[in-house]
Amino acid sequence: MESTSRTFEDNARKALIDADLRRALTKLGHGFPVKRRMAVERLPEFEGLRDAARAIKEDVLENLDFYLERFEERVVEQGGQVHWCVDAAEANQAVLAICQEAGARTVTKSKSMIGEEIAINEHLEANGITPVETDLGEYIIQLRGEPPSHIIAPAIHLSMDQVTETFRQCHDGLAADRELSEPRDLLEEARAILRQKFLAADVGITGANMLIAETGSVAVVTNEGNADLTMTLPRVHVVIASLEKVVPTLEDATTILRVLARSATGQETSVYTTFASGPRRPGDSDGPEEFHVVLLDNGRGAMLGGDFHDVLRCIRCGACLNHCPVYGTIGGHAYGWVYSGPIGAVLSPGLIGLEEAGHLPNASTLCGKCEEVCPMRIPLPKMLRHWRTRQFDRDLVPPASRAALKGWAFLAKRPALYRAATGLAMRLLGALGRRRGAFRRMPLAGGWTAARDLPAPEGATFMAQWSRRKGARP
Amino acid sequence: MAGQSPHVGLFVTCLVDLMRPSVGFAAVKLLQAAGCAVTVPAAQTCCGQPAYNSGDDEDARAIARRVIAAFEGFDYVVAPSGSCAGTIKVHYPRLFAGDTDMAKRAEDLARRTHELTSFLNDVLQVTDSKAEYRAKVTYHDTCSGLRELAVKTAPRALLGGVKGVELAESGGAETCCGFGGTFCVKYPDISGHMVDAKADDVIASGADVLLGGDLGCLLNIAGRLKRRGAAVGVRHVAEVLAGMTGGPAIGEGEG
Amino acid sequence: MTTGRETILGNIRKSLNRGPLSAERAAGPEHRLKAAKPNLVPARGAVEGAERVALFIAEAEKVDTTVSRVAAAAEVPGVVAAYLAAHDLPTALKAAPDPALADIPWSRQSTLAVRQGGPEGGDEVGVTGALAGIAETGTLMLVSGPHSPTTLNFLPDTHIAVLTTGAIDGTYEEAWARLRAAGSEGPEGAFMPRTVNLITGPSRTADIEQTLLLGAHGPRRLLIVIIDDQGP
Numbered sequence: 001m002e003s004t005s006r007t008f009e010d011n012a013r014k015a016l017i018d019a020d021l022r023r024a025l026t027k028l029g030h031g032f033p034v035k036r037r038m039a040v041e042r043l044p045e046f047e048g049l050r051d052a053a054r055a056i057k058e059d060v061l062e063n064l065d066f067y068l069e070r071f072e073e074r075v076v077e078q079g080g081q082v083h084w085c086v087d088a089a090e091a092n093q094a095v096l097a098i099c100q101e102a103g104a105r106t107v108t109k110s111k112s113m114i115g116e117e118i119a120i121n122e123h124l125e126a127n128g129i130t131p132v133e134t135d136l137g138e139y140i141i142q143l144r145g146e147p148p149s150h151i152i153a154p155a156i157h158l159s160m161d162q163v164t165e166t167f168r169q170c171h172d173g174l175a176a177d178r179e180l181s182e183p184r185d186l187l188e189e190a191r192a193i194l195r196q197k198f199l200a201a202d203v204g205i206t207g208a209n210m211l212i213a214e215t216g217s218v219a220v221v222t223n224e225g226n227a228d229l230t231m232t233l234p235r236v237h238v239v240i241a242s243l244e245k246v247v248p249t250l251e252d253a254t255t256i257l258r259v260l261a262r263s264a265t266g267q268e269t270s271v272y273t274t275f276a277s278g279p280r281r282p283g284d285s286d287g288p289e290e291f292h293v294v295l296l297d298n299g300r301g302a303m304l305g306g307d308f309h310d311v312l313r314c315i316r317c318g319a320c321l322n323h324c325p326v327y328g329t330i331g332g333h334a335y336g337w338v339y340s341g342p343i344g345a346v347l348s349p350g351l352i353g354l355e356e357a358g359h360l361p362n363a364s365t366l367c368g369k370c371e372e373v374c375p376m377r378i379p380l381p382k383m384l385r386h387w388r389t390r391q392f393d394r395d396l397v398p399p400a401s402r403a404a405l406k407g408w409a410f411l412a413k414r415p416a417l418y419r420a421a422t423g424l425a426m427r428l429l430g431a432l433g434r435r436r437g438a439f440r441r442m443p444l445a446g447g448w449t450a451a452r453d454l455p456a457p458e459g460a461t462f463m464a465q466w467s468r469r470k471g472a473r474p
Numbered sequence: 475m476a477g478q479s480p481h482v483g484l485f486v487t488c489l490v491d492l493m494r495p496s497v498g499f500a501a502v503k504l505l506q507a508a509g510c511a512v513t514v515p516a517a518q519t520c521c522g523q524p525a526y527n528s529g530d531d532e533d534a535r536a537i538a539r540r541v542i543a544a545f546e547g548f549d550y551v552v553a554p555s556g557s558c559a560g561t562i563k564v565h566y567p568r569l570f571a572g573d574t575d576m577a578k579r580a581e582d583l584a585r586r587t588h589e590l591t592s593f594l595n596d597v598l599q600v601t602d603s604k605a606e607y608r609a610k611v612t613y614h615d616t617c618s619g620l621r622e623l624a625v626k627t628a629p630r631a632l633l634g635g636v637k638g639v640e641l642a643e644s645g646g647a648e649t650c651c652g653f654g655g656t657f658c659v660k661y662p663d664i665s666g667h668m669v670d671a672k673a674d675d676v677i678a679s680g681a682d683v684l685l686g687g688d689l690g691c692l693l694n695i696a697g698r699l700k701r702r703g704a705a706v707g708v709r710h711v712a713e714v715l716a717g718m719t720g721g722p723a724i725g726e727g728e729g
Numbered sequence: 730m731t732t733g734r735e736t737i738l739g740n741i742r743k744s745l746n747r748g749p750l751s752a753e754r755a756a757g758p759e760h761r762l763k764a765a766k767p768n769l770v771p772a773r774g775a776v777e778g779a780e781r782v783a784l785f786i787a788e789a790e791k792v793d794t795t796v797s798r799v800a801a802a803a804e805v806p807g808v809v810a811a812y813l814a815a816h817d818l819p820t821a822l823k824a825a826p827d828p829a830l831a832d833i834p835w836s837r838q839s840t841l842a843v844r845q846g847g848p849e850g851g852d853e854v855g856v857t858g859a860l861a862g863i864a865e866t867g868t869l870m871l872v873s874g875p876h877s878p879t880t881l882n883f884l885p886d887t888h889i890a891v892l893t894t895g896a897i898d899g900t901y902e903e904a905w906a907r908l909r910a911a912g913s914e915g916p917e918g919a920f921m922p923r924t925v926n927l928i929t930g931p932s933r934t935a936d937i938e939q940t941l942l943l944g945a946h947g948p949r950r951l952l953i954v955i956i957d958d959q960g961p
Binding site (some may be wrong): 024027030031033043044048049051052054059063064065066068069070076077080084085086090099130134135136139140151154156158159160163175183184186187190191194195199204212213214215216217223224225226228229232233243247249250251252254255257258265268270271272273274275276278279280282284286287295297301302303304305306344436439 | 732733734736737738740742743744748749750755756757761762765766767768769772773788791792820827847850853866868873874875878879880882883884901902905916919921922923924925926927928929930931932933934935936937938939940942944945946947948
Binding site for chain 1 (some may be wrong): 486488490492493494495496499500512516517518519520522524525526527528529530531533537538540568572617618620621622648649650652653654655656657658659660661662663664665666667668669670671693694696697698700701721722724725726727728
């Protein structure tokens with residue numbers, strides 16, 4: 001998809017006056033985080049599991065080539081195929097080639113962030129193949145031509161009325177006066193339509209929550225069961241996954257699963273966790289005849305061992321979004337690309353360029369809540385700072401901000417000068433503001449005073465008063 | 475050190491120095507009452523966080539070098555701010571990760587540095603307070619203090635010793651107020667919404683006064699409460715602990 | 730020409746500052762794969778006997794699964810018929826051709842019409858076995874095979890799974906051990922069936938205004954019938 005991250009500020013402003021979005025975000029804030037906390041409180045080992053999960057991924061990253069090769073061996077032994085793709089274009093081409101080989105006209109898809117990252121739907125459509133998203137939320141936003149606004153709840157920004165309107169517009173051949181006033185009505189309609197799509201699809205494309213090196217299995221987690229119908233009914237199953245999704249064993253996958261759902265939705269576990277290993281076997285009465293894993297690098301290999309190494313542990317649970325006060329204020333679309341929230345602010349600059357996504361690492365208070373809840377203990381604030389450093393070093397900071405910062409730093413490095421300048425300024429401001437105690441407006445501080453008063457300084461600085469009283473140590 | 479009064483270097487912090495010096499004096503009073511000898515090195519300005527958080531590592535390092543030099547030799551370094559103490563304690567060592575000598579000095583400073591309430595409660599284990607403050611208060615856990623330094627129970631324990639204080643916890647005590655240093659001026663619309671939500675939460679607690687340990691957040695929240703005309707005072711927790719609440723609350727006038 | 734595979738592995742090795750793992754250095758990860766050792770396992774599942782069954786039932790019920798417990802396979806048809814009647818559901822069942830279900834005397838319940846096989850269009854109630862139950866989260870482990878078509882777990886509106894108390898494990902790790910033991914002798918990994926489904930409750934979604942609804946794409950309801958094979 002085309003990024004709109006450059007216009008982040010405008011996007012955010014629009015989000016702030018979108019009443020439906022505001023309602024949805026308020027509900028989100030009272031939903032997932034509360035459920036997560038309850039799930040965590042029920043499991044005394046949760047913190048230990050986070051450490052274990054982190055350790056598993058660190059072992060994986062250290063031996064990534066080994067585990068990927070082993071994964072591929074197992075897939076091939078079971079009659080499947082692994083397609084190694086360096087970038088999005090190669091991955092798109094690989095998926096298209098498989099679909100074309102299969103003579104596919106429609107493909108069903110279960111939710112995949114990698115699918116969003118490489119924009120596989122656009123590529124298939126451009127080549128005459130119709131992709132149908134089957135996760136309910138993903139289906140709704142596909143009908144509306146929107147990107148997901150949340151990693152695990154892609155249509156979280158929409159109200160029921162908006163969904164109703166979309167279904168009335170897009171679902172042809174149904175009675176115009178049909179009842180669509182309850183979420184249940186909408187679900188039933190989507191279920192009936194998508195059931196037919198599942199049965200008719202030539203190829204099913206799923207993402208992967210994990211790839212198991214030990215068994216050559218692909219682990220896919222859903223609550224709806226859509227991934228299972230996607231991978232079991234069509235003749236061909238294509239998995240698109242990025243390479244850091246590999247884990248060594250089923251036991252390791254289990255450890256990660258134990259923190260995944262609890263962190264994401266606060267469920268003890270998701271309804272369906274499926275381990276798919278290769279195509280249909282002798283005697284099987286169902287299952288795909290072909291099994292392909294499209295393995296995407298897209299810059300990830302190069303991140304190993306560098307400033308952004310830790311982000312490769314991400315399991316896409318969405319906890320950082322659910323708990324981020326900035327995401328909770330503006331929602332996902334404002335971020336302007338596939339990944340939103342703290343994880344998006346870390347991933348996007350690497351994937352679409354720091355020039356394009358430069359706002360995102362800055363649009364954070366660095367409050368640290370994301371790191372606090374991240375099941376994989378990814379130090380997201382530290383990585384946001386890494387991007388800021390690169391921006392500063394590459395001169396991508398607006399000249400006015402840079403000049404202000406440099407001017408301040410010049411003073412901050414010269415205590416005597418700093419003291420003279422600030423002492424005078426504070427005495428002046430203190431005198432001006434003493435009576436009311438705060439300023440409603442202040443030159444050069446319009447950003448601050450737009451929403452709040454600026455409390456006035458007391459007057460003489462601490463250092464001035466202190467040196468008068470005590471005589472300071474030099 | 476047993477039997478001897480610990481020598482504390484006070485890191486005043488730039489916001490306390492400029493905006494609310496009384497917090498600095500409250501800190502001095504508390505430290506002295508706890509038996510510390512307090513020195514305020516004159517060579518301090520700011521911890522450098524604005525540069526550090528803006529990606530200007532070079533200036534951040536230059537400022538950090540000065541802070542490290544200015545605070546060498548004290549038994550402890552104490553700041554009435556979780557944010558500045560966090561910068562020194564957590565981030566200085568990172569800034570000098572590639573420079574063994576400086577890293578060692580940064581680590582040494584980090585080890586000696588504490589946020590004020592945490593120092594009083596956890597290190598000095600101060601229990602008695604002579605202060606009295608008759609008010610229903612709510613406490614805002616400032617992000618850096620809470621998440622970088624685990625300051626959570628210390629201010630509450632200390633407030634528990636202040637006669638007359640009734641603590642009314644708010645549901646969103648741990649939620650960021652939207653200050654975020656330069657964030658609030660870079661993204662004023664988003665920050666404005668965040669601080670408004672914080673104001674809602676503070677008001678809903680039913681408290682007369684909001685307390686916290688970081689002046690940046692307190693200026694932000696006080697500014698929003700004042701703009702909304704809310705009758706909730708805002709003070710740094712040190713003022714209450716030191717019994718120095720005679721002057722106007724943050725953002726309130728004398729007239 | 731360099732293949733994508735070589736490029737990607739090369740990128741990884743470059744970042745890690747090394748070439749392909751030497752046999753010596755590969756020993757660690759190699760062992761990890763062979764040993765497949767449990768990591769930290771929550772104590773919740775470390776219960777035995779009746780307590781374990783009770784935990785399985787309690788956890789399953791928390792996620793909207795209905796659980797019935799019977800003393801013998803002979804009682805299954807009655808329980809199933811009663812469940813279907815209570816929910817006003819059709820009485821035509823499609824049962825997996827699973828030997829584990831062979832002991833169930835369906836014919837004793839004249840109201841039920843039971844056919845064996847994989848699902849065809851229009852099957853509304855599916856009956857399957859399960860390799861294991863996992864008490865920790867009230868989860869079923871189902872495996873694919875000639876006698877257990879995967880689609881039967883997903884297409885019918887109502888899924889009925891039958892398992893014995895002896896098939897209930899405390900933890901996932903125990904269920905994996907059971908699966909490994911059930912698998913054929915062969916190279917590591919070869920025990921793995923084409924599909925392993927871990928199922929915890931009926932299908933659901935909260936994608937419309939975060940309202941939880943059951944029956945998104947998979948079954949709308951899940952009945953687990955537990956046959957007591959441990960005796961009193």
